[in-house]
Amino acid sequence: ENKIKTALNPSLDQLSLKGISRIINKVDVLILNSREASFLTKIKPFQEKSVIHKIASLTKAIVIITKGKNGALAFDNKFLYNVPAQKTKVIDATGAGDSFGSGFVAGLIKENNVEKALILAMSNAIANIKIIGANQGLLKKRQSLLKIKIRKTKWSA
Secondary structure (H helix, E strand, C coil), X not given: CCCCCCEECXXXXXXXXXXXXXXXXXXXXXXXXXXXXXXXXXXXXXXXXXXXXXHHHHCCCEEEEECHHHCEEEECCCEEEEECCCCCCCCCCCCHHHHHHHHHHHHHHHXXXXXXXXXXXXXXXXXXXXXXXXXXXXXXXXXXXXXXXCEEEECCC
């Protein structure tokens, strides 16, 4: 009604709720990890191409799938973005996915650019895992970001 953009980062419990597909169909950004993406699509184990195509049939949202030490991917119904994992010493991975998701949403609000938002997301997640605690290492305003080469390819459903 008010055209407010929404982002959703559901847990496995929330993904099992009746009517979740109606909600997913209405969000603007959907953030999942690979386990959640497999659960949502009923494609186990995680098979990237099949999962992407299934989720694309459920929503027009920008979809983010984090893959832990294997990086992340995103698609926006125009392009598929592969975000490589960054080599770093992990002190505490608690909150890494949430750091990625919040970084992406903040970057999208600030820049309205998926690639720049993904760089902020990965930079935020990497900063977080270098310190003990779920939110202790989060980036501050004007802190420098990692130099990440995102592979962007044309999306074809």
